[in-house]
């Protein structure tokens with residue numbers, strides 16, 4: 440399936456809000472177009488809504504195109520936004536390995552999306568047969584945390600690519616702990632896997648959880 444077929448129709452049809460910072464981005468002595476307070480406090484101006492500068496820095500550090508970066512208020516917001524973008528409440532479902540990070544099921548409940556946990560094997564490897572047996576025509580997202588919280592093991596990149604290629608919806612690989620592992624990242628595979636989302640965070644190895 441294409442991304443256009445996977446995105447909720449109302450999201451695809453939506454006209455984004457354009458703020459004053461979108462419409463003018465040059466230098467100016469006085470800015471009055473956003474009704475901000477002009478008292479300089481370091482916080483009085485709205486920031487760049489597309490976070491262009493920091494994305495350019497991150498693109499260099501992580502080897503990924505600026506156009507492919509989305510910054511959330513923590514991965515937790517990215518998880519919620521994934522549901523809101525792809526899953527129709529009361530209609531669509533998601534599949535996840537089990538046990539795994541708890542926020543995937545919390546956000547499923549918030550968004551009224553059915554959550555289908557699939558038990559890992561006893562050695563914490565993925566039961567691919569059971570995973571795909573849980574998938575049906577309304578399965579929009581597959582959650583795989585690697586290295587997995589709480590089991591601590593990481594999955595081979597070839598296996599994750601095989602799963603992401605076979606699954607017709609959005610595969611999310613949550614790499615919150617990738618910097619603690621030698622297994623490597625799925626980021627270089629983003630170009631050939633258009634339905635793959637890779638999540639990383641400033642909260643663990645980067646010691647910046649409060650940056651949200």
Ligand SMILES: *Cc1c(COP(=O)(O)O)cnc(C)c1O
Nearest residue numbers: 513514515540584588615640642
């Ligand atoms: C801690 C954690 C997160 C949350 O990250 P934030 O960026 O702080 O929201 C996401 N995924 C996993 C697997 C985590 O353990």
